[in-house]
Amino acid sequence: MELQAIGVQHPAVRQVQHIQNNTAPNRYRLFVAEGLWAHNMLLEHNAPIDTFFWCPEAIYADEAHRRAEEIAARAERSYRISLRTLEKISERDKPDGLLSLAALPQWAPEDLRLGRQALVLVADGVEIPGNLGTLIRSLDACAADALLMTNRKTRLTHPKVIRASQGTILTVPTLEFPEVAEAVAWLRRHRFTVFLADTDEAINYRKADFSGRTALVVGSERYGIGNAWYDHGFQRVAVPMLGSGDSLNVSVSASVLLYEARARKSGW
Template identity: 65%
Template structure:
């Protein structure tokens, strides 16, 4: 490919760095895809590629060369960078000579439809990007239908969300409600049974019926689920804590609950 070579001072490279460092507004919902795995997800999902960065000196596989051609053809703009510039742009080592800026897909509440059985996770004020990414990866693994975010504290385009989700944040449908009350109204309208993940005054997670449309709500790492969720009489569901610690990491507890719900729904 005959592409213009740019350096660390170019605006396109600076844009990548601002997204990687989460230091500037990201109104176009762009995220950085590094290396072969993440760019395969971009291509296979059919996402809009804003910018492609190519470093032929760092490409060591035929698949990476093939994908480079496809990304350059799809991108609105494409550049060549040196190994040194690539190293500055990448968060992880050995990004296969390819980095892309791609646009995060958007879903809207009115576009979401369910069958008789559905599984939804609600994250209320989750703060740590890596936890959100791990939750999304779990949602993909257990074939959950939707992620709902309330009181959002981190961007879906945050690089640690992308890394933690293994790129599944662009595949798992997700919608956002600024206030829990809006999410609660939406869930009730769609006839969901809502369970609040909480160890206090809770029912053992093995004793509940997850048939039909089920939504599981998990709260922030420091404060738990916000008070608004407790004002509607929703059942609390808990994983027994048998040692000294009083709770599990939010992504661990959510994984247990989601797989238990999936096992009930699929009659494992």
């Protein structure tokens, strides 16, 4: 395969660094995909590939050699880079010769087709990228309809969100609301029953009524759910805390709640 060779000073290489470090606007929601597994995922989900960087010296699997041609055929732009350049832009110890700037899908609220038993999670102010990615992985696993974000603190294009989501970020619809009030209005308009995950004045999550459309709200690792969510009389549900700690990891508590709702909706 013949591709134009470029070096570290090339604008495309600099763009990768800007995307990785979030030092430039990113209106097309570009993110960095690295390695064979991530590229298989891009191909499988037909994700738009903006720029492909190919470093043949760093490729160690036959499958990656074959895949490189498919990716180059799909990408808007493709370049060949040296091992030295690859090491500059890779976040891996042992990068494997395939690196792309790809675009996350963009969803609008009206894109969702909500059934009568729809299930969504609201992440309010979640700060740790690994937690947000793990949440998305769980949403995929339990076939939830969407992730809604309010008071967003971490960007979906963060490398750790992508990695923790294990590729499910390409399939789980994500919607961001600039204000809690807008998210509440949207949930009300679509007749969701909203539950706040909170251990204070809450009912045991096994006793909650998860029939109809259900929205579960979880909060930030340090501060919990923001005050604006408490002005609407929503019921609070708790996963009982029986030990010395006072909370669960946010992706764990969200997943326990999501699977409880899924199990009850499915009659498991």
